[in-house]
Amino acid sequence: MQDFLPFSGLGFFIISFAFVLFLHLFKNILNKFITYKTLIFIVVVTYIYFCIPESYELFLLLLYVYIVYYIFVKNEYKETIFPMIVIAFPMILHKIDIANPMFKIIGISYITFRTIQAIVDSQNYGKLSFFEFTSFLLFPTTLLAGPIDRSYRFQEDLQKGYENLTFSNILKGWEILVVGVLFKFIFAELVYMFWLSKIDENSTALVDMINSAYSYTVYLFFDFAGYSAMAVGLSIMIGIFIPMNFNHPYLAPNPQDFWRRFHITLGSWLNDYFFKPLYKYLHNFSFLKGRKLLIQNLAITSTFLLMGMWNGLTWYFIFSGFLFGVYSSIHNSYVLYVKKGGFDYFSIFPQGLSINIKRFLMINGAVFALYFFSGRVPL
Template identity: 35%
Template sequence: MISFVPYASFRFFIVAGILMIPIIVSGLIGKRMRLYNDFVTVVMIFLIFYGQPAQFVSIIIFVLWQTGLVKGYLELRKRNNRSVYFYVATALAVFPLFIVKLSADVPALNFFGFLGISYVSFRTIEMIMDIRDGLIKSVSVAEFLRFVLFFPTISSGPIDRYSRFKKDQAVVPTRKEYKELLYLGLNKIFLGFLYKYIIGYLVHEYWMGSSMMNGNSLFSIWMYMYAYSMYLFFDFAGYSQFAIGLSYLMGIRTPENFNKPFLSRNIKDFWNRWHMSLSFWFRDFIYMRFVYTMIKKKRLKNRYLISDLGLALNFMIMGFWHGFLLQYIIYGIYHAVVFISFNRFEQFNKKHSIWSKDNRWVHALSVLITFHVICFSFLIFSGRLNFLW
């Protein structure tokens, strides 16, 4: 069966491009054909999953499950905003993803799952949390499906928010606005080709594939760290550019995912630049909710301790989200330790001013140090150090 993985072959771009033609034409005259857009989504979802029957069945079951959860919890929320309803709904929404992640270590559970289940799960979990907060008061099945199954971002994100997506769906761009979206979208798609299929390919084939990467010498591991970090960025950023570009062509302003992350001056700055839609999702729905709950219920009084515990929880969950393998768990712990340590350093620096942010040499050194701290985390993530444990 020929693969139809999103953005992984020119066949995908050719089919998507042909289907986009009526959407582009209607956009250029200031119109939007909603039914045709829905038709394109159905066709693309079918093509992506039809070659993998198990995945095709899984996504149908998943969508039915999540639709029932969101609609059911919405009705319960209207009657009574009990915490137990919220926690049960959230747990049930996470359950399919938990099974898929656990299946890496428990092969017997490897009967369910589909490409992009992580990113689709984030969308439904966010909707449940927004319902809890009263931000979503009603949602039709059609609106839910358009958001959850938006095919440009289904496999690898970026992770959009329902309220933002719904606003773009409701407002039809003017001819002038769509011309700008079309221009930006095509530029992003070509940038994606540069990132993934030229730079990413060259790094993977001629740097990571070099003989000097063989063995477990300090030099080979050190060089692999740089190579893998570059490959991870250009490959993933390429995918993100494709997804954002195709979204723009459909009149949807999917949020950016990367903003020159290797120029970050500290770990906090890095997580405001790297995989931003994921970082902001965890910040808003894990870290901030934990901090708010601790303060509201007065479980702890020390705000620094609350923040540290929130960061530890945030990055531990992020590590487990990538998978239950040890390398991902250590990756999460590593980032939690680095982030908490940086917060402590900032507190110390406010009192003693040993590190000036305005000095250009200090800034350059900060970028250099942060770059290596991040690259080492990617080395852990890659599994290259698994021989150590």
């Protein structure tokens, strides 16, 4: 069964390529008898039932979140905090590790975030049918580790039907898929075997800790970016244009740009559905009136704390998120300082050198934060 989990073994690739071949060979015939949306729904449900361990738990979660989704959308509920809490309840139980086994469901974090997004955006983009909702939440390529798609964008691809099944999209998807395979199964494995696994993570020697931090950062990029690229590439071949999740993040000169390049879809989700509402909400407090920078930095730090907790309620995830929040708040304060006429200390260097100094600071800051994220810090 493990061999058929998304991108976990040869079995998954065999059934995926067989489905892609079936779609493209028989699309003209299928188009006369079954809608693309219905076909994707049937394939998704069949895959979950036969290939995902304890699939009944996933279907129970689907039923729960759909009922909540339908109630809030049907009644045009405009507040976001309450539905977020209701939807996130199973995930919270999962994170604090006290729940019954029914809450130990693979992909629960991504399912939760997608459902919240679908509720919030239903006001502007309309609701999803049960078929669309199911396919969106349980789409196999993005089930375990994203990227986090948007419901209205996914719905558009379903409505386009078979027209996205073109030879050019096969080639486009194949190119991205191959890069993902190289990243995850070649580069990440080589980094792990010949670098990361050779380091004693319990060593308190400074050299070992630095080596561990950098090796994990390199490994994480190839592993996660590789998975994301495979998900995007295979989805395009099926006719679903999942958004890209990585764009040279270690070339970013500042925290804001870093999160526009690293796990892009999570950063975008947090910005739209947590940071912006929180920033607006904090303006309601009288003691924060007129303190725009403080409000921004409180919202920024809270957003990154949520990011840390989303990965797990352990100190190293939370502290890693806190560090990224501190980085972003410092950068935000510095940008405002320069805008108000403060001296830009990076301007004393030539432009090319200046941006590379910024990149050096950013990548080392990211390495430090991700070292804690790894849980390998010997504390």
